[in-house]
Amino acid sequence: MVDKKHGHVHHSRSSRDILSADKVLSEAGLKSGDSFLDAGCGDGFISLAASSVVGDEGKVYAVDVYPESIDMVKKEVQEKGIKNLEATVADIMDKIPLDNDSIDLCVMANVLHGFVANDEVEPVINEIRRVVKPEGVFAVVEFKKMEGIPGPPFKVRISPGDVEEAITSYGFEVMGTVEVGDYHYLVKAVKK
Ligand SMILES: C[S@@+](CC[C@H](N)C(=O)[O-])C[C@H]1O[C@@H](n2cnc3c(N)ncnc32)[C@H](O)[C@@H]1O
Incomplete structure (x- = not known):
């Protein structure tokens, strides 16, 4: 989609077919009873998987700026x-x-790569920091910084080092990076 307010082209294309939501959630450490936020959820495939993990005692919040995406999530829910x-x-x-x-x-x-490209990291990460509990986890998943499809153009992809640089100034401490599937990595950080 085109975000008219900010000028950056945010693609609402889902990674559903190329990224395992279960792998993301297990590497991020989601547990039964957790409160979970999917920030920029797209079609919500990660949120839907999270709803089974957190169970009746937990809660999943799927948020996106694109109303059509939220309609898709609501329909599936x-x-x-x-x-x-x-x-x-x-x-x-x-x-x-x-x-x-x-x-x-x-x-x-x-x-996140879209916010980095537009120099819009600060308001977003401050808002994530506000809602995450102290010692809560912020897990950033991004396409590996390599050429080829699927994924965004090489020049807008970001490395795990770029993710770390983007989030550590706003109170998150990076615990580690893991591969999640053929195309993605996950940076796990904790709110300090
Ligand atoms: C490439 S899609 C990723 C969707 C999903 N997380 C996935 O991995 O399939 C990027 C998503 O971020 C959303 N997005 C971009 N800017 C946003 C903002 N300022 N607030 C909320 N969502 C935003 C877009 O609408 C889009 O659904």
Whole structure:
């Protein structure tokens, strides 16, 4: 999609077919009972997988600025009779509709590179920091910085080092990086 407000072209294409949501969530450490945020959820395939992991005691919040994506998530939630997933249209640069210190794990998959390209990291990561609990986890998933498809053009891809640089100034400490599938890596950070 084209984000008219910020000028950057954000692609709403899903990674559903090339990225295992279960692998992402197990590497990020999602547990039963957790409050989970999918920041820039797209079609919500990671949120839908998270809803099974967190169970009845947990809660999943799927947020995207693109109303059509949220409609898709809501449709699937309704079709599958899922009760613990709330999908909301919101601009994460502006305000995530969640309380301070309320999230155990936030995953941001295939979104951060767009904010880096537009020099928009600060408001987004400050907002993520606000909603994540102290010692809560922020897991950033990005396409490996290599040429070829699938994924965004090489010049806008970011490396694990770029992710670390983008988030550590805003109070996150990087714990490590792992490969998740053929095309992606995950940087796991903790809110300090
Ligand atoms: C490449 S898609 C990734 C979607 C999903 N996370 C995945 O991995 O399949 C990037 C998503 O970020 C969303 N996005 C971009 N800027 C946003 C913003 N400011 N607030 C909320 N969502 C945003 C887009 O609408 C799009 O759905």
